[in-house]
Amino acid sequence: MKCVLCDKRKPKRYCPAKRTTICPVCCGEKRGVEINCPLDCQYYVEGQKHHQQKMMQQRIKKDGARSYVRKAELYKHNPELFAHLEKGFVGIFRADKNLTNKDLASGLELAHKTLETEKKGIIFQHQSGNSYADEISNHVLSIVSHFKDNPEVGASRINLDFALLVVKEFLEEATFYMENDTNPKSYLIHLMRYHPEEEVQTPAESKLIITP
Ligand SMILES: [Zn+2]
Numbered sequence: 001m002k003c004v005l006c007d008k009r010k011p012k013r014y015c016p017a018k019r020t021t022i023c024p025v026c027c028g029e030k031r032g033v034e035i036n037c038p039l040d041c042q043y044y045v046e047g048q049k050h051h052q053q054k055m056m057q058q059r060i061k062k063d064g065a066r067s068y069v070r071k072a073e074l075y076k077h078n079p080e081l082f083a084h085l086e087k088g089f090v091g092i093f094r095a096d097k098n099l100t101n102k103d104l105a106s107g108l109e110l111a112h113k114t115l116e117t118e119k120k121g122i123i124f125q126h127q128s129g130n131s132y133a134d135e136i137s138n139h140v141l142s143i144v145s146h147f148k149d150n151p152e153v154g155a156s157r158i159n160l161d162f163a164l165l166v167v168k169e170f171l172e173e174a175t176f177y178m179e180n181d182t183n184p185k186s187y188l189i190h191l192m193r194y195h196p197e198e199e200v201q202t203p204a205e206s207k208l209i210i211t212p
Pocket of ligand 1: 003004005006007008009022023024025026027
């Protein structure tokens with residue numbers, strides 16, 4: 001018997017999304033990317049933790065723990081802003097899998113530049129000519145504007161300086177993946193694993209109806 005995904009290796013892991021056993025290599029490479037993993041799959045959850053720890057250790061070695069403390073502080077102030085930004089990046093990536101860490105970093109850099117210009121009192125949106133980077137930048141600026149200029153967001157409201165810090169944080173993280181991970185899409189995959197597609201929830205819901 002062979003793994004249904006690669007038709008090469010021995011299937012050893014039960015995959016709840018495929019409802020059959022697959023090989024550990026396919027599970028490792030495709031989970032959360034080509035496979036719509038449910039959030040209660042232990043391989044998915046453990047794999048997620050493992051990869052994140054690995055990259056975190058590498059980054060701490062290179063940039064020091066300060067980078068993580070800073071991100072945690074910013075996140076604590078406005079988790080909603082982080083979630084909106086990440087979901088947008090993941091949405092753009094899902095729509096076009098050619099997007100890379102580098103495009104994301106370019107887009108974040110562009111948005112940062114536009115926000116810095118705004119800080120000087122000039123409203124001017126920088127464009128790059130790279131359509132991916134422009135799309136990322138547009139997304140960042142629209143989310144930032146939603147939280148910055150819209151009084152209805154209440155306690156989640158941010159100022160321009162906070163927006164600049166958050167965008168810089170994403171830029172540094174994306175740049176780290178870009179420079180240190182051999183997979184050119186690794187940061188996007190990492191984010192995508194945190195934001196699974198909504199439709200994954202449907203089979204899990206039906207499970208709850210089972211009577212004891
Ligand atoms: Zn396989």
